[in-house]
Amino acid sequence: MxxxxxxxxxxxxxxxxxxxxxxxxxxxxxxxxxxxxxxxxxxxxxxxxxxxxxxxxxxxxxxxxxxxxxxxxxxxxxxxxxxxxxxxxxxxxxxxxxxxxxxxxxxxxxxxxxxxxxxxxxxxxxxxxxxxxxxxxxxxxxxxxxxxxxxxxxxxxxxxxIRSKKDFNAHRLLRAIDKNTLLSKLDKVEECRLTxxxxxxxxxxxxxxxxxxxxxxxxxxxxNCQIEFDFGADRKSQNLKLYTDSTENDYALLEKLCQENLHKRYSCPDDIVLARLKTELDTIKSLDFVAFFLINYDIVSYANSKGYFHVGRGSGANSIVAYIIGITDVDPIELDLYFERFINPFRASPPDFDIDFSWKDRDDVTDYIFKRFPNTALLATYNTFKYRAVVRELGKVFGLPKEEIDKLSKGNYRASDLDDISSLVLRYGKLIEGFPNHLSVHSAGILILENPVHYYSATDMPPKGFPTVQFDMIIAEDVGVFKFDILGQRGLAKIKEALEIIAENRPDEPPIDITNVEAFKKDKNINNLLKSGGAIGAYYVESPAMRGLMQKLQTQDYLGLVAASSIIRPGVSGSGMKDEFIKRHRYPEHRKNAHPILMKIMPETYGVMVYQEDVLKVANQFADLTLGEADVLRRGMSGKFRSRTEFIAVEEKFISNCRKKKFSDNLIFEVWDQIKSFAGYAFAKGHSASYAVESYQSLFLKCYYPLEFMTAVLNNGGGFYSVEHYLHEAQKQGAEICLPCINTSEHQNKLVGTSIYLGFGYLKNLETYTCQRLLTDRGLHGAYSSLDDFIDRVTISIEQLTILIRVDAFRFTKQTKTELLWQAIFKLNANGTNSQQAKLFKIKHKGFKLPKLNNNWVENAYDEMELLGFPLCNYFSLIKEEMKNGVLASQMKDFIDEEILIYGSLVTTRFNKTSQGKLMRLSTFIDVNGDYFDAVHFTDVVDKYPVNGLGVYACFGKITDRFDFYSMNIVWSNKLTILSDPRNN
The missing domain is CATH 3.20.20.140 (Metal-dependent hydrolases)
Structure with a gap:
């Protein structure tokens, strides 16, 4: 009806x-x-x-x-x-x-x-x-x-x-939000009818x-309307079914590729390799995933032909076929990767291949995919109304003042103090929270389908310029549409650009084989960067948490890094097994704490579940679940699962089977709680191993070509830390950091010998056209000889020229910034802009006799902070207060369980939540010698002693020791004042 x-x-x-x-x-x-x-x-x-x-x-x-x-x-x-x-x-x-x-x-x-x-x-x-x-x-x-x-x-x-008057009210509010108007001014034509x-x-x-x-x-x-789609276990894959013209030719091609490339990966393949290869090929064929592998191979082959780096990861990294034909670079035999995690006869969906490209190359790869394969679209995701955001929107719709909106959205109110309008805002905010607000593009998912895209969905055309379906990943998998994940990351761009800088700066050296990861894994100098926390700039291993974990583990080999990559995830950390793993790794006597069956199932990780496939192994070998049932658990942990009833049935069977095997309830629920803690967070081992390969490539460059590598890091958006901190790290590696120079700098940073010249791109208010004109004229006519020469050749306003002078970009003239500023004002046209018309004859500039005008280094620091966002000098040199009785980070080990004072320059800080949902803060500092220390603001002090931006803090607290990694629990802290700008005195 x-x-x-x-x-x-x-x-x-x-x-x-x-x-x-x-x-x-x-x-x-x-x-x-x-x-x-x-x-x-x-x-x-x-x-x-x-x-x-x-x-x-x-x-x-x-x-x-x-x-x-x-x-x-x-x-x-x-x-x-x-x-x-x-x-x-x-x-x-x-x-x-x-x-x-x-x-x-x-x-x-x-x-x-x-x-x-x-x-x-x-x-x-x-x-x-x-x-x-x-x-x-x-x-x-x-x-x-x-x-x-x-x-x-x-x-x-x-x-x-609508269903009710309440729905109608919510509907009107949504319409007012959509039209960005006050509710009282919402046009009636925008509303539905009450009926x-x-x-x-x-x-x-x-x-x-x-x-x-x-x-x-x-x-x-x-x-007369009958529409059919298959769902769940009955569904068939809707992906492109054939890569060639038949299933026979597809399989023949995959087999041929494996034979052609086998000896590139294994010089003398043994029976284990050949047996694994045959088993995989047979399973891939029987499950009809051949075209899926060939499409991924095609994408990677295109990237290779263009010289693009890639990393293949996901559960597909457990595959020897993927390794042999070059989709991934992880050897599943070396790492004993669990075959059934990647693919098994009970699995309806193909394995996950997350293929990373440089952020600079990804769009071209995506464009190739759309041109190469018919019936292609991007996957959507739903942006939903978040509570704080919707409260702000509703506050505007009701016409509340900004102060009131801020108070409501931040939760800074007492319910008894709220008027009727504010109460309505909160009530309907709760109702609308979670509603889809608008469609967006999935971060990585591309669909390559057998049928036309519109067989499944209408499409939109977002700014990316590729048609995008109107459903998300969960719906896609339900109907048998499995995405190809094509991602962009900056780590690969750093590696590629570092190699380009090395080739340009060291033309006499032989080319670097960055794929020689086997040699990197065995290099003691590279491995020492891991256990010493020297991995700043290296992909995936540079964060404070990761560096701290590797120091606790004393990670000094590839397998250790693979484990660390997964242990850092919230699943293992949340279950409390991270500390247990560290104990068993560092101190062998603790390994006896592992249950014998779990130790037998997971000897490499000392009986601790670390990887996604451990869930499969434990479910199958500990609880006697079938691989199909174990895969239900694995999918339930991934966050993609839809059928809670199926999951609960498997949970009940897990417990029942364990009781039949006479395991104690304590043991059963301890293991089950570990499995549950993996929800949405665990990595497949091959996935971790793929990350580790890229990390080793970055670490090789950091170890042996630190200045080239750090320049590339800076030019590709850095990573976990600020630009300022990467410059600090480059200085530690022996670089001289130079302010932008009109005769040397480019838009990006440039390495000249051991000097890194900052790029014009850091100058916040320098216009793009100014930079283009400056660089174009310099490229055509050579270096600028003076300020007069620059003014003659580059069309520029006094405001733009002032930026360049204040950042000392004309220091080659040997004149002070103050002198140059006076000259610039006199020499530019009265209206403040150099003429747009090219001059027929070179004009003669007037000379001016100026008194001696000197610059103060503190003034320069303030200019740099304003123009670049940071000073090149050390923050410690700017401190106005006297620093007394401070201890160095290197001395923390001498004060375990004692309260001491350390002065630290803030590197990074972030909030975290305790298990009770309360806020705490984790901060990383460097001391006056440039050494790191971590500090924790627990809930009792986090609000009392806030961290307000970069600068030097006096940190007083208790020193703790976790597996020879020392940190401070803050008792109190305060930010030290810096010298004032002398020009304001």
Whole structure:
């Protein structure tokens, strides 16, 4: 009976989910229902999937609207009709075109024109697939309208947008947010009607008692709509099925690639390698994943042909086939990677291949994929309303003052002090929280499909410039659409640029084979960077937490780094097993604490679950679950799982099987709690190993080419730390940091000998065109000989020239900044801008006799902080206060469990939450010698002693020792004042 129902995927219009819509229909005895969101198909596939649970026959379509004006409703007769509707909507939304007043001639769709629209259009001719929709409210008008003669064309069009007055209020608030207007000024045409809700089957039949033909027409139309998608275990892969022209040729190609590349990976492949290869190939073939492997190989081959670096990771990194044909660089035999984590006969989905490229190369790779393969689209993700953000939006809608909005959004209020409006804001904020706000693009997912993209969804065209479906990863996997993950990261760009700088600066040296990771793994100097915490700048291993963990573990080999990469994840940390692993690793006597069965299953990690596949192993070998059941657990831990009932059934079987094996409940639930702690966080071992390969490549460059590497780090957006800190690290490696220079610097940083010249890109207010003109003229006509020469050659305003002078970019002239500023003011035109017209003759500049004008180094530091965001001098040299009785970071080991004072320059700080949900702060400092120390502000002091930006802090606290890694628990801290700018005195 209902042909036009909305969910909250009618963005900033609808008020409930597709599941709540089905519940509503069931409660009203409705057995057939059409979901037609406004210009959106996000909920369609899940609506079909869940409809059978409510014994409802699903119909899907689209409510086509231009702004708030409904032009017609389209319903799909079948899958081909859904594709037609999606193609039609996508064409208009991607090209930002208004929908036509009259719908096109669809072959597999019904079109319902609203009663009022038909009257406005004076439409009198209707195709076989076109109908007139009429609501209960409009029946009184029908009696007096000529449209009542179109008996075969009239159907019920009772729109469903709300369930109650509360929903209607939420709807109005969403509309006001969407239109960015006060609620009191919201135009009525933007709102639904109070009557746009669902009545029971009995009530709607009674309403149309005098028009039985309308009920019959509606039922006939709905019964003619049949749409089918397979879900869950019954689904078939919707990905591109063939890479060549047949399954036989696909498999022959994959086999050929393995044979051609086998000896590149294994010079003398033994029986273990050959057996693993055969098993994998047979399984890949039997599960019909051959094309999936070949497509990933194709993508990587294109990248290699362009000289792009890549890292293949994910569970697919456990595969020997992927290793041999070059998708990954992780040897599963060396690492004893668990085959069944990557692929097993119970697994319906192909393995995950996350393929990382440089952030500079990723867009080109994506463009290649779209050109190379038909039926390609980006995957969507839903940006939802977050509570604090929606409270701010509602505050604006109600017209509250900014101070009140700030107070509500930050939670700085007492409920008893709130007026009615503020209470409404909070109440509806809770209601709207979690609603989808707008569609966005998944960070990595690309779909390469067998059928046209519009067979599944309408598409949008976001700024990335590639069509994007309107559903997310969870829905995609439910229907058998498995994404290819193509990611961009800066670590690979750092490696590539460092190699380019080395080749340019050291032309006589032989080229570096950065793929020679086996040699890097055995290099003691590189491994020493890991255990000493010297990995600043290296991908994935530079954060304070990771550096601290490696120092605790005394990580000094590849396998240790692989383990550390996974142990750092919240799953292992949260279960308390991180400390247990460190104990068992550092002190062998603690290994006896492991249960013998767990020790046997996971000898490499001393009986501690560290990797995702450990969940599979323990479930299979400890609890006697089948690999299929174990994979249910693994998927449940990944955060992608949909069927809680299936997961709970496996949990119950896990416990039951363990009890049958006479394990104690203490042991059973200890192991089960470890498994649960992995939820959403654990890495596959091959995934960790892939990260470790890239880390070793970075560490090799950091160890032997530190200045080139740090320059590349700076030029690619750094990483975990600030620009200022990477410059500090470069200085520790022997670099001289030079301010921008108009004759040497580029837009990015430039390494000249052992000097790193800062790039013009750091100058916050220097305009792009100024930089382009400066560099272009210098490239064409050579270095600038003086300020006069620069003014003659570069069109520049006094404001822009002042920036360059204040940052000392003209220091080659040997004149002070003050002198140069005076000259610039005199020599530029009176209007403050150099003429745009090229000069026919070189003008003669007047000379001025100026008194001696000196600069103070503190003034320079303030100029640098203003223009660059940081000073080149050490913060300690700027401190105004006397620093007394301070201890150095290197002496912390002598004061364990004692309270001491250390003066530290802040490197980085972040909040963390305790298990009770309270805030604490983790900070990293360097002392006056440049050595690191970590400090913890626990909940009792975190608010009392805030950390307010970069600078030097007096840190007083108790020194703790965790596995020979020393840190401070803050008792009190305060930021020291710095010297004032002498120009302000």
């Amino acid at each position: 209902y042909l036009n129902c909305h969910t909250y995927y009618s963005l900033r219009y609808g008020t409930f989910s597709e599941i709540e819509l089905l519940e509503l229909a069931k409660n009203n005895d409705i057995h057939t229902l059409a979901l037609t969101d406004i210009n959106n198909t996000s909920a369609c596939l899940n609506f079909i999937r869940k409809a059978k649970d409510y014994d409802i026959h699903p119909v899907i379509g689209i409510d086509f609207r231009n702004g708030p004006k409904q032009v017609y409703v389209g319903l799909a007769k079948n899958n081909a009709g859904f594709q037609e509707l999606n193609e039609f909507l996508s064409h208009h939304s991607e090209n930002k075109l208004d929908l036509p007043e009259l719908a096109p001639q669809f072959d597999n769709c019904y079109i319902i024109y609203p009663f009022e629209r038909v009257l406005q259009l004076e439409k009198e001719n209707f195709s076989e697939h076109e109908f007139i929709g009429i609501s209960i409210e409009e029946l009184r008008k029908l009696r007096f309208s000529k449209l009542k003669t179109f008996e075969s064309k009239l159907v019920i069009l009772q729109t469903v947008t 746009d809700k669902m009545s029971s089957l009995k009530d709607i039949q009674e309403a149309f008692t005098d028009f039985p033909h309308i009920i019959e027409n509606t039922n006939r139309l709905l019964s």
